[in-house]
Amino acid sequence: MGILDYANPTRVLRFSRAVKPWFLGLGLITLAVGLYGAFFTAPADYQQGETIRIMYLHVPMAWLAMMAYSMMALSAIGTLGFKHPMADVSAKALAPIGATFTAICLITGSLWGKPMWNTWWVWDARLTSVLILFLVYLGIIALWQAIEEPIKAGKVTAIITLVGAINLPIIKFSVDWWYTLHQPASVFRVDGPTIYPAMLYPLLICAVGFTLVFFYLHFAAMENELKRRRIRAMQMRAARRVAPEQTTLPQGSTA
Amino acid sequence: MSAFRALIARDVRLATRVGGGALTGTLFFLAVIVTIPFGVGPDLNLLSRIGPAIMWIGALLATLIGLERLFQSDKDDGALDLLRLTDSPVSNFVIAKVIAHWLGSSLPLVLVTPLLSLLLALEPRAILALTATLAVGTPALSFLGAVGAALAVTLRRGALLMAVIILPFSIPVLIFGVAATRAAIVDPDPFWPPFALLTATSLIYAVIGTLGAAATLKIGDG
């Protein structure tokens, strides 16, 4: 139980309440700067024209969708390896956020696809693997909802989360392994980025901004989950407290 | 009568909590739709051509699989016997169960159809027709499945046996449903005849299904 003492609900709540506003504030400011750059200073693409501006939303969302899942996988290890209740809370809080970001990535992607490939959707490796990521997110959310008992829910979803982690490398490298319409990595490459600085910097700033907002959301969700669990625990306790008039009856059952 | 409503309410309630039919049913539907393009390949023309068929098969499977446990869970926990301790005939009980199942599992499925159709690149008219046919056709499947579900509890067998006995009968529904949808896409052939047939089938199956399921349940475990 030793490890529990570091991240107990009290500490986590206090910390979260302290840092949350900063994440939100800085995040919004950074985003403002980044989006300004994206829509006003950054040039339109010579072949893609104005549609290129979708990139500043699409790419960060894609990155965060994958980051959220990676964090869930880490939490899963925390649950199975260290039996740390707070890991459950973190993982449960991440699922809907990750799902949302993935959804936005899909939507912006297909919005972008219409002008670029003149179709909303193609079944190529990148797009598909992201869609699968989305489905896995939904499955995991369903699991969280489906199980009444928090401890069991934590363990089960942790296992599934880890199984689902195979998908991450597939998403990342699908563009290299299979022939796809989707373009290969142009920012995170061993040989350095291959897009103009004029586009790269706004993109990175947006990415940072969204990341800060992402963490704000994560903390907020964790707080809610903590409250939810506290309430559930209270209800379970209350449920077993014998009402006065029953104490007169012969003792037939444990509390 | 209030018993009737109470039963429906309970089952919808059980279905709409996540993990019970409602959400998972639609997710399964989604999963099937998503799986199929992999098999068939990313050719969108082909997809939009076989799209309606795929959606219908997806709906069919989602309904039948979900239905397997229509009576099973009540059997497992002993509730089935208790539910028969009323003066109203078993068929009422069957109807209530089916209605509840349709509301809890098929209705959501119909509602998401327009969305999923986009994945298969269906055009608006097709989407409209598809949704309409599903709305009218799925009740037929539910009542049909009820017979299978009744078999499943009476014979203590799993989903598959039931699916095997039920699938043949579900083929007409499928044909009319898909035919109507196609008709809506390809102007020449008319939409209404197959649609009317579909509606008729639904009504007939409602009667046969109810009676069949009720009779099967009464046999019990002899």
Added chain:
Amino acid sequence: MSAFRALIARDVRLATRVGGGALTGTLFFLAVIVTIPFGVGPDLNLLSRIGPAIMWIGALLATLIGLERLFQSDKDDGALDLLRLTDSPVSNFVIAKVIAHWLGSSLPLVLVTPLLSLLLALEPRAILALTATLAVGTPALSFLGAVGAALAVTLRRGALLMAVIILPFSIPVLIFGVAATRAAIVDPDPFWPPFALLTATSLIYAVIGTLGAAATLKIGDG
């Protein structure tokens, strides 16, 4: 070890009586194969083009649906607890169950494939390739399904939830399987790369599936 064999023997035995997996699994497979042409319309070129895909999807669904009860029946009658009263690890138990299920349900399905292929007007080469890919690919599905089956008993939930969680993972198997078969038909693209990938996937899933299922079962109703 003899325990291992005993378990396999018992399950195969249970599966091969009527109503147990074997017969019904294949029949379900047949039913899907028969249903789809109705949906797609009787255009033979189209059929033989999407034939392999259909066969694979049929196999996929048949396997997954049949798998739902892999542990359920043992759970319902209390045997699951008793089966864990040995010194051998839970994963052995999982492997035995999966092998038994594959022998009882998937193998027959592979064996009838050549016959059913004729219904879809596939040519000999395609039939050969299809059978081979199914033989190599279905184990992957069985092991994958085992995880879902374990979920189903641990969470006291039906087939659907399981299918939802499992289907996304089964997509790669489907892709490689169909790709290999297509390759065998259309000369240009080579048969072996996808086939090798399929085999690899089977092996990986065998490991992941076993561990995942065992872990899930151990959680039990703690």
Added chain:
Amino acid sequence: MKVCTVWVEARVKIKELALSRGERALVAGLSLTLVGGDAVALVGPNGSGKTSLLRVLAGLAEPTAGDLTVSMQGADADLPRNALVHLGGHQDGLKGALTVRDNLEFWIAYFGGAGLSISKALDQLGVGHLVDLPAAILSQGQKRRVALARLLVAPRPIWLLDEPTAALDTASTARFLTLVEAHRRAGGIVVAATHTSLDLSNLKTLDLGDYPAHRQDGEQTVKDAESYWLESEPL
């Protein structure tokens, strides 16, 4: 079903009843009449047909011979026997996903309540504090007690109980017996299959061992579906 805490002329008439399971005759020539206030302990060795008989009385199965009437006077005179009885079987018919309260509320709506309030009924069985827990997590005996509460919230004249005290702890068994007595005083009838002795005032005992359809050595003494197939001359 109409409110009534006192049952008028509840009756169970069994005449020359014969039971069979599958193709095999189990019980033959069983006659018995029960009136309001009666309680019968249904005893007999394992497999003698107690559960089968209770299911027949409840209208879930039909006897192979003899006649059987379950009736009462008043508003419900013309109801079929399914609607007059409560059946307490080996299984408790609780939905694990629902709380205890939701479970009972459903049965009230389904059977028509007019009995004790849920909390009163649960208190009678000493499980009032479990009312908001999901039924799935209850122990064997807790489940059984919630199931018995069903008999109190939706009153019916005839209780058919299959080993009701199995899984009950001693305190709950006592509680249960007092409830049975109360039901009898209200003119109800109780038939309980049991292997233990229930201490109830002037309890009748029906031993199914006395109405066998076969001799000790297993030979059938009564014609049944199996004998039909045996009628042909030796092969």
Added chain:
Amino acid sequence: MKVCTVWVEARVKIKELALSRGERALVAGLSLTLVGGDAVALVGPNGSGKTSLLRVLAGLAEPTAGDLTVSMQGADADLPRNALVHLGGHQDGLKGALTVRDNLEFWIAYFGGAGLSISKALDQLGVGHLVDLPAAILSQGQKRRVALARLLVAPRPIWLLDEPTAALDTASTARFLTLVEAHRRAGGIVVAATHTSLDLSNLKTLDLGDYPAHRQDGEQTVKDAESYWLESEPL
């Protein structure tokens, strides 16, 4: 597992054991040592944790605190506790589709037999005549008796039984008790959760009511997972 009709140094050692179900502590500070020949009646009100304790002893669940060793000398000295115990639960683990014989043959092959022959074991419980019937059609008590036969065909030193006599008729209960005595004489250990009194020679009694993790009014007296969530300052 090796043949042995006499068990050498069978032992169950429980020290300061704590159990919980879900997030809730159930039993705390339970200590107990059992040696070959001991028999314990596990009593306690419904929901006190009897079934949960048996599952922990069988190695199907883990305790939340304290240590627990189940051991014996001889060939099987190093086996985990799952391999040393028999568990007789509320459910009988019979396959309805298989005959009684097939069911037992499977368990012999799975657990490693070396005990009584099937027919002998069934006769011991007075159900020898059912050997070729499908298990599905057996009555409650018949099923239970076949399940108990499992303990005889595949011998193991420690029997963990959950309400073993429920559903047994009086004759079979007597039979069962003699079997238990025989097992004890052979150096075996028996732990039986029960609500009825089992008449066994010098039977120990363990009342789980004495090791509660909470007060009568339901207040937890022991920290558990729920307390963890309650630690945070009020919302």
